[in-house]
Amino acid sequence: MTDASAAHSSQHPPYLAHHFTDIEQQNESGTLGMWLFLLTEIMFFGGLFAMYAVYRLKFFEAFREGSHRLNVAFGALNTAVLIGSSLTMALAVRAAQLSRRKAIIFFIILTMILGIAFIGIKLNYEWSADYREGLVPWMSFHVESPNAPGVRLFFCFYFFMTGLHALHMVIGLGIMCVLLRMAAKGRFDEGYFAPVEVTGLYWHFVDIVWIFLFPLLYLIGGRY
Amino acid sequence: MSAALAEAPPETRVHYLNANYGIKSWLLTTDHKRIALLYLASITLMFFVGGAMAVMMRIHLIDPAGALVHPDTYNKLFTMHGVMMIFFFLIPSIPAVLGNFLVPIMVGAKDLAFPRINLLSWYIFIIGASLTLYAMVSGGVDTGWTFYTPYSTTYANSQVMATALGVFVSGFSSILTGLNFIVTIHKMRAPGLTWFRMPLFLWAIYATSIIQVLGTPVVAIAIFLIGLERLFHVGIFDPAVGGDPILFQHLFWFYSHPAVYIMILPGMGVISEIITCFSRKKIFGYHFVAFSSMAIAVISFLVWGHHMFVTGMSVYAALIFSVLSFLVAIPSAIKVFNWTATLYQGSISYEAPMLYALGFIGLFTMGGLTGLFLASLATDVHLNGTYFIVAHFHYIMVGGAVMAYLGGIHFWWPKISGRMFPDTWARLAAAIVFIGFNLTFFPQFMLGYLGMPRRYATYPAEFQVLNVMSSAGASILGLGYMIPLIYLFWSIRYGPVAPANPWRAKGLEWQTSSPPPTQNFEVPPVVTEEAYAYGPPGSGREGAHD
Numbered sequence: 001m002t003d004a005s006a007a008h009s010s011q012h013p014p015y016l017a018h019h020f021t022d023i024e025q026q027n028e029s030g031t032l033g034m035w036l037f038l039l040t041e042i043m044f045f046g047g048l049f050a051m052y053a054v055y056r057l058k059f060f061e062a063f064r065e066g067s068h069r070l071n072v073a074f075g076a077l078n079t080a081v082l083i084g085s086s087l088t089m090a091l092a093v094r095a096a097q098l099s100r101r102k103a104i105i106f107f108i109i110l111t112m113i114l115g116i117a118f119i120g121i122k123l124n125y126e127w128s129a130d131y132r133e134g135l136v137p138w139m140s141f142h143v144e145s146p147n148a149p150g151v152r153l154f155f156c157f158y159f160f161m162t163g164l165h166a167l168h169m170v171i172g173l174g175i176m177c178v179l180l181r182m183a184a185k186g187r188f189d190e191g192y193f194a195p196v197e198v199t200g201l202y203w204h205f206v207d208i209v210w211i212f213l214f215p216l217l218y219l220i221g222g223r224y
Numbered sequence: 225m226s227a228a229l230a231e232a233p234p235e236t237r238v239h240y241l242n243a244n245y246g247i248k249s250w251l252l253t254t255d256h257k258r259i260a261l262l263y264l265a266s267i268t269l270m271f272f273v274g275g276a277m278a279v280m281m282r283i284h285l286i287d288p289a290g291a292l293v294h295p296d297t298y299n300k301l302f303t304m305h306g307v308m309m310i311f312f313f314l315i316p317s318i319p320a321v322l323g324n325f326l327v328p329i330m331v332g333a334k335d336l337a338f339p340r341i342n343l344l345s346w347y348i349f350i351i352g353a354s355l356t357l358y359a360m361v362s363g364g365v366d367t368g369w370t371f372y373t374p375y376s377t378t379y380a381n382s383q384v385m386a387t388a389l390g391v392f393v394s395g396f397s398s399i400l401t402g403l404n405f406i407v408t409i410h411k412m413r414a415p416g417l418t419w420f421r422m423p424l425f426l427w428a429i430y431a432t433s434i435i436q437v438l439g440t441p442v443v444a445i446a447i448f449l450i451g452l453e454r455l456f457h458v459g460i461f462d463p464a465v466g467g468d469p470i471l472f473q474h475l476f477w478f479y480s481h482p483a484v485y486i487m488i489l490p491g492m493g494v495i496s497e498i499i500t501c502f503s504r505k506k507i508f509g510y511h512f513v514a515f516s517s518m519a520i521a522v523i524s525f526l527v528w529g530h531h532m533f534v535t536g537m538s539v540y541a542a543l544i545f546s547v548l549s550f551l552v553a554i555p556s557a558i559k560v561f562n563w564t565a566t567l568y569q570g571s572i573s574y575e576a577p578m579l580y581a582l583g584f585i586g587l588f589t590m591g592g593l594t595g596l597f598l599a600s601l602a603t604d605v606h607l608n609g610t611y612f613i614v615a616h617f618h619y620i621m622v623g624g625a626v627m628a629y630l631g632g633i634h635f636w637w638p639k640i641s642g643r644m645f646p647d648t649w650a651r652l653a654a655a656i657v658f659i660g661f662n663l664t665f666f667p668q669f670m671l672g673y674l675g676m677p678r679r680y681a682t683y684p685a686e687f688q689v690l691n692v693m694s695s696a697g698a699s700i701l702g703l704g705y706m707i708p709l710i711y712l713f714w715s716i717r718y719g720p721v722a723p724a725n726p727w728r729a730k731g732l733e734w735q736t737s738s739p740p741p742t743q744n745f746e747v748p749p750v751v752t753e754e755a756y757a758y759g760p761p762g763s764g765r766e767g768a769h770d
């Protein structure tokens with residue numbers, strides 16, 4: 001009896017949900033689920049990118065002008081911050097795979113700090129400056145230019161796209177708070193690290209969206 | 225499987241319905257079968273709300289000057305009818321009810337891959353539906369279900385925000401359901417259940433899920449922008465500040481044409497199951513039917529322009545969209561021909577589900593063929609915006625999707641409820657629905673061809689005869705929908721106890737008891753044969769309980 005029940009519990013580790021046959025199936029399902037979710041996200045942002053492309057063709061001069069109003073230095077700094085956070089996230093996943101529990105916590109915290117830094121820079125040095133300069137279309141828009149309507153559209157897209165991206169980062173930070181709690185309880189080791197891995201996928205996706213947003217909004221305005 | 229055990233009366237056995245009781249055991253359940261029933265109850269409510277609006281419209285149109293409501297109210301009626309029926313009945317109907325119930329059982333699993341996300345998707349659906357119902361009772365919305373800009377963003381003085389938000393929210397429920405199905409079908413199939421042994425219902429659900437996952441976010445972003453536009457007047461769709469209202473139509477139809485296949489593809493899956501069972505024959509051309517589902521899913525993303533031939537589009541774009549729209553008819557036709565070939569030399573019996581399936585084939589064929597009139601550029605200019613279009617898509621959506629849904633509900637009702645429905649009533653209802661449907665919508669083809677525009681509260685007197693015919697048909701159709709509602713409820717308590725496999729059908733769902741246990745199977749199943757192995761007639765294997 002005791003042998004049998006011991007064998008039974010070894011077959012069903014506590015983190016294996018009852019409807020999966022083994023941990024491999026559970027992990028693969030989680031990963032595939034996240035990839036599919038990211039696919040919907042691509043289509044979500046894709047709709048915006050498509051609209052951006054249409055209007056950029058239609059109001060080429062105005063979009064150039066709008067792009068010149070953005071602060072490339074802070075955009076570039078934020079790009080570096082975000083790529084750095086992807087690195088620390090990848091290291092967190094690696095630490096989980098190697099069962100290095102303290103390192104998991106360390107790297108998740110580091111990722112969160114970088115994520116918060118990104119949002120801080122965006123809020124403090126970019127959006128607030130845009131507001132003071134009168135570039136927010138529905139709050140304080142006054143641009144002296146023959147292209148003003150097109151510039152206004154550019155800033156609609158700018159705020160909508162970067163805002164949506166920032167929202168995704170906030171959600172990511174929320175998920176990492178949960179991860180941190182699980183990691184603090186020592187839940188992750190080489191046998192079970194799917195939540196860290198799946199969160200990593202999400203975080204990298206958010207990063208990649210920015211990698212597209214940065215040149216699209218800041219760089220291709222013919223400034224260089 | 226152990227037939228003796230399975231056919232014991234359901235009261236003496238623990239199954240998913242009596243495993244536990246109480247409102248909490250339902251509202252907090254993660255059992256896919258219970259979630260399917262939660263969906264069934266919610267969408268049935270939405271169906272009858274949307275149906276009531278159709279009834280009011282048809283009463284109104286008895287008189288050329290309008291018999292019932294103010295023209296503004298009429299605009300709200302057709303809008304809310306469309307919104308309710310499309311976003312809150314047809315899109316969730318077969319996937320969220322039958323798909324939820326059957327996908328895990330058909331793949332031989334205990335549940336969907338993400339049971340809690342499945343419950344979450346129902347709650348999201350309820351939030352979206354509540355918002356839309358709130359919009360309805362607090363004044364309604366009059367933009368048409370398509371939310372065309374700039375009317376919806378700038379001029380409409382109705383509950384656009386609440387409705388748009390409701391549709392936006394419910395989209396995430398659809399995405400999560402699709403995601404859950406794809407993962408379940410990929411990762412949780414029982415030993416021996418290879419891709420080409422899967423029932424065609426699963427192929428259809430798989431193709432549908434791909435559309436849900438890829439298409440829904442695009443309409444979500446478009447509807448979200450309508451909300452922003454109304455709140456902040458950002459101007460993205462406002463021509464006064466350089467925006468492009470037609471861009472909204474592109475985004476909207478990029479989703480909403482594929483959404484037509486979200487509604488009809490699962491129905492095609494249901495028909496494949498029913499036709500094979502009641503012909504007691506293997507499906508003709510399994511691979512063609514399976515791949516035609518995938519082909520429809522792919523091509524459906526490339527044809528949205530056919531809704532916009534007369535809204536302003538270059539001739540070349542229109543030409544390409546026209547050709548691509550013709551292309552999507554091919555996989556649909558493949559299915560119809562294969563079902564017909566399956567019937568050929570089968571031992572056909574006419575149980576109620578089969579009546580719905582045969583009705584589906586006829587009505588879907590008519591709906592599909594009239595679609596070709598609208599995909600042709602020259603005829604579309606004449607027919608666009610007339611009742612011809614209304615008739616065409618109702619033949620697909622009601623004659624197709626709703627018939628398939630009802631056929632599927634009847635086919636799997638013994639499995640879902642553990643009870644048989646009264647057969648005579650069911651056959652009678654199927655006949656009434658078929659007759660009522662044709663009487664309602666066939667005259668609308670003629671009205672449209674004669675030039676009666678859609679969405680008007682009044683019409684010239686010469687169209688009255690056909691309109692009265694249509695209204696008469698609608699009342700018959702309404703009766704046809706009420707009858708199943710009554711006898712299915714009745715059967716839950718008074719119907720004869722259903723055996724595990726009342727139709728002697730193939731498929732894993734028929735190998736477990738009716739209703740199934742919470743874990744779906746007493747013993748995890750192993751699949752050893754291909755789907756629809758009904759065997760040649762007279763071999764004695766047509767429907768054996770082996």
Ligand SMILES: [Cu+2]
Pocket residue numbers: 480481484527528530531
């Ligand atoms: Cu279409």
